[in-house]
Amino acid sequence: xxxxxxxxxxxxxxxxxxxxxxxxxxxxxxxxxxxxxxxxxxxxxxxxxxxxxxxxxxxxxxxxxxxxxxxxxxxxxxxxxxxxxxxxxxxxxxxxxxxxxxxxxxxxxxxxxxxxxxxxxxxxxxxxxxxxxxxxxxxxxxxxxxxxxxxxxxxxxxxxxxxxxxxxxxxxxxxxxxxxxxxxxxxxxxxxxxxxxxxxxxxxxxxxxxxxxxxxxxxxxxxxxxxxxxxxxxxxxxxxxxxxxxxxxxxxxxxxxxxxxxxxxxxxxxxxxxxxxxxxxxxxxxxxxxxxxxxxxxxxxxxxxxxxxxxxxxxxxxxxxxxxxxxxxxxxxxxxxxxxxxxxxxxxxxxxxxxxxxxxxxxxxxxxxxxxxxxxxxxxxxxxxxxxxxxxxxxxxxxxxxxxxxxxxxxx
Amino acid sequence: xxxxxxxxxxxxxxxxxxxxxxxxxxxxxxxxxxxxxxxxxxxxxxxxxxxxxxxxxxxxxxxxxxxxxxxxxxxxxxxxxxxxxxxxxxxxxxxxxxxxxxxxxxxxxxxxxxxxxxxxxxxxxxxxxxxxxxxxxxxxxxxxxxxxxxxxxxxxxxxxxxxxxxxxxxxxxxxxxxxxxxxxxxxxxxxxxxxxxxxxxxxxxxxxxxxxxxxxxxxxxxxxxxxxxxxxxxxxxxxxxxxxxxxxxxxxxxxxxxxxxxxxxxxxxxxxxxxxxxxxxxxxxxxxxxxxxxxxxxxxxxxxxxxxxxxxxxxxxxxxxxxxxxxxxxxxxxxxxxxxxxxxxxxxxxxxxxxxxxxxxxxxxxxxxxxxxxxxxxxxxxxxxxxxxxxxxxxxxxxxxxxxxxxxxxxx
Numbered sequence: 156x157x158x159x160x161x162x163x164x165x166x167x168x169x170x171x172x173x174x175x176x177x178x179x180x181x182x183x184x185x186x187x188x189x190x191x192x193x194x195x196x197x198x199x200x201x202x203x204x205x206x207x208x209x210x211x212x213x214x215x216x217x218x219x220x221x222x223x224x225x226x227x228x229x230x231x232x233x234x235x236x237x238x239x240x241x242x243x244x245x246x247x248x249x250x251x252x253x254x255x256x257x258x259x260x261x262x263x264x265x266x267x268x269x270x271x272x273x274x275x276x277x278x279x280x281x282x283x284x285x286x287x288x289x290x291x292x293x294x295x296x297x298x299x300x301x302x303x304x305x306x307x308x309x310x311x312x313x314x315x316x317x318x319x320x321x322x323x324x325x326x327x328x329x330x331x332x333x334x335x336x337x338x339x340x341x342x343x344x345x346x347x348x349x350x351x352x353x354x355x356x357x358x359x360x361x362x363x364x365x366x367x368x369x370x371x372x373x374x375x376x377x378x379x380x381x382x383x384x385x386x387x388x389x390x391x392x393x394x395x396x397x398x399x400x401x402x403x404x405x406x407x408x409x410x411x412x413x414x415x416x417x418x419x420x421x422x423x424x425x426x427x428x429x430x431x432x433x434x435x436x437x438x439x440x441x442x443x444x445x446x447x448x449x450x451x452x453x454x455x456x457x458x459x460x461x462x463x464x465x466x467x468x469x470x471x472x473x474x475x476x477x478x479x480x481x482x483x484x485x486x487x488x489x490x491x492x493x494x495x496x497x498x499x500x501x502x503x504x505x506x507x508x509x510x511x512x513x514x515x516x517x518x519x520x521x522x523x524x525x526x527x528x529x530x531x532x533x534x535x536x537x538x539x540x541x542x543x544x545x546x547x548x549x550x551x552x553x554x555x556x557x558x559x560x561x562x563x564x565x566x567x
Numbered sequence: 568x569x570x571x572x573x574x575x576x577x578x579x580x581x582x583x584x585x586x587x588x589x590x591x592x593x594x595x596x597x598x599x600x601x602x603x604x605x606x607x608x609x610x611x612x613x614x615x616x617x618x619x620x621x622x623x624x625x626x627x628x629x630x631x632x633x634x635x636x637x638x639x640x641x642x643x644x645x646x647x648x649x650x651x652x653x654x655x656x657x658x659x660x661x662x663x664x665x666x667x668x669x670x671x672x673x674x675x676x677x678x679x680x681x682x683x684x685x686x687x688x689x690x691x692x693x694x695x696x697x698x699x700x701x702x703x704x705x706x707x708x709x710x711x712x713x714x715x716x717x718x719x720x721x722x723x724x725x726x727x728x729x730x731x732x733x734x735x736x737x738x739x740x741x742x743x744x745x746x747x748x749x750x751x752x753x754x755x756x757x758x759x760x761x762x763x764x765x766x767x768x769x770x771x772x773x774x775x776x777x778x779x780x781x782x783x784x785x786x787x788x789x790x791x792x793x794x795x796x797x798x799x800x801x802x803x804x805x806x807x808x809x810x811x812x813x814x815x816x817x818x819x820x821x822x823x824x825x826x827x828x829x830x831x832x833x834x835x836x837x838x839x840x841x842x843x844x845x846x847x848x849x850x851x852x853x854x855x856x857x858x859x860x861x862x863x864x865x866x867x868x869x870x871x872x873x874x875x876x877x878x879x880x881x882x883x884x885x886x887x888x889x890x891x892x893x894x895x896x897x898x899x900x901x902x903x904x905x906x907x908x909x910x911x912x913x914x915x916x917x918x919x920x921x922x923x924x925x926x927x928x929x930x931x932x933x934x935x936x937x938x939x940x941x942x943x944x945x946x947x948x949x950x951x952x953x954x955x956x957x958x959x960x961x962x963x964x965x966x967x968x969x970x971x972x973x974x975x976x977x978x979x
Contacts, residue, residue, distance in 0.1 A: 247967025268925025288872040329877035460700040465741035469680040513680025555659025
């Protein structure tokens, strides 16, 4: 039985031959230009579309990019020049952010397990540490003292709520992330008294949310929590990072997030905010929503085979580059990402196929029982939604397979 | 509530200080020797124990190593010198196998998506291709002709059965692996008539099986199927690779496979085998069972924190090196691998903790709600069963985190 796929993002079309165009360039020409498959193509025009949409929908709120979603340097350089801050999650990502041209004053570093060397690296660079525990705060203060530098420190808060129905819960109850809200005021006072440059709060309640109502509710709760914590600490936070959570539809039946509704509700909430937040800037930190739809993974069909009445298209790619599309990255049930035969983009389906990668494991599936136009050996398969948590989130060394390449294409 | 962990493999002990010994060496000394954590230590003595156990239990049957389980070169060199053949799954693994000193005549190459360049590489080297489809067979024959070399080709069979209850089903029904049994005799005749050096069959019915009965049943069916296919093809197979499937216990309540029972049943089956298999050699291909228990992942505690009454130990490692232990490698439900506080190995539990990695994602858990002796920042956590599908099967570039190192320790 044919299984559903997720929606192909708007912004992709075919030329007169039926070949998928990515940023106006033919998929087969891009593969030829790369010299090999598999290939990730990131179309900056779609990243730009999201940035413009965010700016229009959420005016007056800073836009941060969580580079964990995709830190491929040419993409990162572009995004860094268009957003208000970069959020990093390791010393390695901090180096990438600086290499991409970001100003350290607009970089913040979150992550529950920062090594001393990473704290030192961030303090020396002048980046903001989103502090995850009292222990980490003390380590950062000691390192700042040793270096003779005033550390810039925000406090990551573990809120008592989470975004309802979000793909990944990062707040609510016992968590390894942040400091329980009840202990935050004391930590803020400690940081201020110790002479740190206290930068405010980082409150991340979830990710990959598609329901505007749930996101609005979490954002309002976040603003209220920030006010309560600031009052209790007796300090006005320079910045409140409201977290992210903006999702994109991956699977059949999912609908895009109504960002405009989220922005309108947030604007109203901020216009009525408590006095203690009067001078505060607010930021939203997005990764997947900014870059996820911009990426296409192109992999070539190596074999077309039948087994017990089923047709398998075997490609030169697979889970070693696209772990999430294979269903092995936090998913409980495997569902199909949107895929297409690149050379017959938009053509009517003619057969049901299962598309697999080249690995010798049954986990390596890119699409199960999907309806496709006929495809032959040598044709390209396009897997969409490959812009976030793709190559860097996959076991690239597995089975010592052929590496994937990456490229960006411009706005038109 | 405390959750169970899997069993710590036999062969690990503590010294007088309570420090975990791996191959007679202190875990903390190994970390110091590596210069950094996280660290994978592979104890060759335990690999050797498995080889010896296999030889005793399954005499007269070749032992192959499936290098996908772990192709770290110092380990691979050791194993290559002690087994009868290496099974590879890519051109990259073929290069590693040759670099490890294996004779190409004892290397076989399986995998549903072999590129032309990989077929050429294997044929030129003299390795055996485990052919996965008629299309691949024709490509291999054409390449052999072009190179003026006789390709060595076995046929991978998609059997109509699978190992019952095995962790991964690789046979039975429609599969991307191998050629449906009904079409195999015609393909064998085609290969022989085309002048290929036909090497026999590769029949892989599943992996990670712990029930001897189920494995015995599958092996008997495999021998019978090989006989039936050989009769139908009118050709005597030089080698029948019976696949692998020997599992190791990972989780609470699992029992080790009774290898001796498997060997005894197989010996009986082979002593009564059909005449067409009279001159045939048989091989069993093992990966995880040979090396899985020999590996320990050592990661250092960076933070110890409380959240809503729970204690979290945050380490400098995580799912970027140990995807399977985090529960994101084919598992439907996350369960705990065996873990220990290396410096208090064997000590009585004193508290319930959750051990996480340093990544900024709730997926990054190494052990949930486990009972441990008290551990402090700076202590080493040992995650066992890290010898197979560890580093190479994990998203090492994720979040641009600190890399892991690997080392082997000898038998004593």
